Amino acid sequence: MPVDYAGNSLDKARKLDINSNAQSFTDRVDNLDLNDFYSFNLSSRSSFHLKLDGLKEDADVALIRDANNNGKFDKKEVLSASTRSGKQAESINEILGAGSYYIRVYPDGNAKTNYKLTVWATPFDDAISTIVSTSANLAINTTSVNTEVSVGSAIAPASPTNNTNIIAGTLRADTFNFQSGYAKTVYFGNGNVDYSTGKRDLLNLSQIASTSVTTNYADNSTGGVVYNAGNGNSLFDAITLSDGSQILFQGIETIQFQDKTVNLSVTPNDPLFNQQWDLHITGVNNAWRFTQGNNQVAIGIADTGLGANSNGIHPDLGSTTFVANNYFDESATYSHGTRVEGTIAAASNNGIGIAGINWNSRVEMIDVVGGDSGDYDLVQATQALINGAGDRKLVINLSLSGGSSPAFEQLVANNQGNVLFVIASGNQDQNTIASPASLAQTNNNVMAIGSSWGTQDWYGNAKTPGERISYAGWWGSNYGTGLTLIAPSEFIATSASRTDASATYEMGYYDHFNGTSASTAVVTGIASLVWSANPNLTAGQIKTILSETAYDLGAAGYDTVYGYGLVNASAAVGRAEALERGFA
Incomplete structure (x- = not known):
């Protein structure tokens, strides 16, 4: 049994000195230790945050206020409680005035579990200097x-x-x-x-x-x-x-x-939309109230070719899709590009399959992967996408790593205003951002994207939504300096697959599109919506908006594990709309 650090009654609550730096405390609750109490004081109005995780069984948490604010707690008021089921992490985020407070951690029923309690509170005066992060x-x-x-x-x-x-x-x-x-x-x-x-x-x-x-x-x-x-x-x-x-x-x-x-x-009539948790957790269905994309923005994808059969490409891909070179991979058993393109721009509200994030913008697809005849290299593909976009603003999706060169880096540098590059951070579970996503460190028009879970992982294990994906011995989302945002992975997408390279593609849907490739496609689609809401913005401004409006995860503010946090389409479009109306 661990030492019982927390007090088991209000008068014996463990006193905490909470500040803007996140602090963690570990302890245990069970059927013999039904209450762990912590107390703290705030000297000024603050943004308070609490997270309870590391659970083996179900435990809950409550925030209690000294209503008379006399330090005696002779009148107690439960301000907030988090009571999620099972081993899911609990969280409380509140605006608190100056005064005295308690935290109560308690088991659900006969649960027995260790826990980690993380808390911090940022006074509003201190928050001013960290707004960007x-x-x-x-x-x-x-x-x-x-x-x-x-x-x-x-x-x-x-x-x-x-x-x-x-x-x-x-x-x-x-x-x-x-x-x-x-x-x-x-x-x-x-x-x-x-x-x-x-x-x-x-x-x-x-x-x-x-x-x-x-x-x-x-x-x-x-x-x-x-x-x-x-x-x-x-x-x-x-x-x-x-x-x-x-x-x-x-x-x-x-x-x-x-x-x-x-x-x-907005709820489109695509029958699989209900399974698209990647759009729900990022608020895309709220952003659609303002825009579903438009012709002032173009989307470029450098990837594999699209899967195709005698009837053409996947029937759920939008009519705005243009394929520049190859439709399919000559040696692959599935089309990675079909998953990417469908995530970004599948035909939507058409009663078929899934909904794409962007319903209306022009999409151009170029095959750069697999060594197929007619493949472009990354420089050729990038220039072709820029040429194809014409005078539109352009978001280029690179759900790949490698292929960077001085010539590619020069193209990035030469197109700072009108071209935004959204690039996968890599799947090696390492503290380093793969090339060319590493260019996000030095270029305002490059975003490096990592991956997060929803409510469960590939195997059905419960996860805290937004948590960075990391599997022992398999794959994990790269992190490190330059990481911009994280976004969902392991979700449903359009699919084109075949049993061997000589067979024709069968079209359908794949419910575990994974890797930072998938996350990158989500951010590309959302970035194109934000730009559609305000085409007067530069690529750097789109990156800034997506960063400032992200849902903060991990350490408070920017960190190298989650970047600025989970992309938030609704908040980002709201910010772009305000700028479009002339308010900085």
Whole structure:
């Protein structure tokens, strides 16, 4: 049995000195040790974060406030609790005022488990200097809020700090219960890996009739409110209550009023969309409200050729796809390029298969892999993709490693403004970014992409959504200096396969498209949506937006294991829309 470090009652709680640096504490709960209590004090309003993981069985965690704030805890209030099932990690993210608090860790039923408790809290004054390195969902910085614009009106100052309540969601389905008493309340939905189970990021206004409020839903023209919640202006949906207080929200899928339910996210009729957790966890179905891609943006893919048979390429690939050289690999038993292309731009809302991330932009495919007759090298392919894009903004997907050269690096350097390169970080589970993704260290138009799990791994083992993929003896997502973002891997994609190289391709769907190749395709699709929302941006600005709006994971702020965090399509498009309307 381990030493019982934590107190087992409120009066014996282990005292913590929490600051902006993440600290971890290990202990155990079981049927003989039902409560582990920790106490801490905050001297100023702070963004508080807690994570409970390393579980062998089910344990839960609660955050408790000293309601009278007298240090006696004679009136206790449970502010938040995390009670996920099984061995799933628990988390709490809250805005806390100055005062005294407890953390309670406890087993579910007769569970017996060790645990690791990680906590940190960032005072708002300290958060100002780290806005660029934090995500929209965790950089909850009300002191830096300085601009609010209701479209069509003049700029007005934001409400005072102590009248603003900002609440961040997780990567799961979250219910946001509205609490009155603030002039402004801001909610971030942040993606929802549980979407396929019918659960939604829900704004609960069930005590309020829809007829008693004024709604101003965001769109890609004049709707919504532009507001700065800590890392730049972004576009929000808005609800104004009868007392004049305001609710702003982003990434919320459903609103429950007293008299009706409003569904905001886009659900295409593709029958396999319900399985596309990679789109749900990254908020793509919320970003579709504003754009599904357009002809001002082009997508280039340098990969294998597309799989083809006597009927042509995969029937679920979009009509916007153009193949520059080879349709298929002469010696391969499956088409890697078909998986990549379908992830980015499968035909969508057509009642067939899956939905692509971008529904409308031009896609050009060039075969550079496999040594097939007619293959281009990476320099030839890149130049051809640039030429094919014409005056469109261009996102080039490189779900590959190797092939870099001084000539390729010069092409990257010469196209900083209008060409964004999204490149796989590599699958060797090493602390190094593979070439050419390593160019992200020195080029503003290059992004290096790593991989994360959803709720389970390849073998069905439960995982914490967003966790970096690492399998002993198989593959893992490379990490290290220059890593930009992570994105999902091991998800369903279009597939073209055959039993041997002499057979014709059979078209279908593969439910475990894995590696950093898959993650790169997700980020390419999302980047093309963000650019479609605002084609006036440069490639470097797209990289910055995707970085600033990512869902922070790992150590607070930028780190070399998760980069800036998990890509967040909804938040990124909201930021691009605000910039398009002229707000920096």
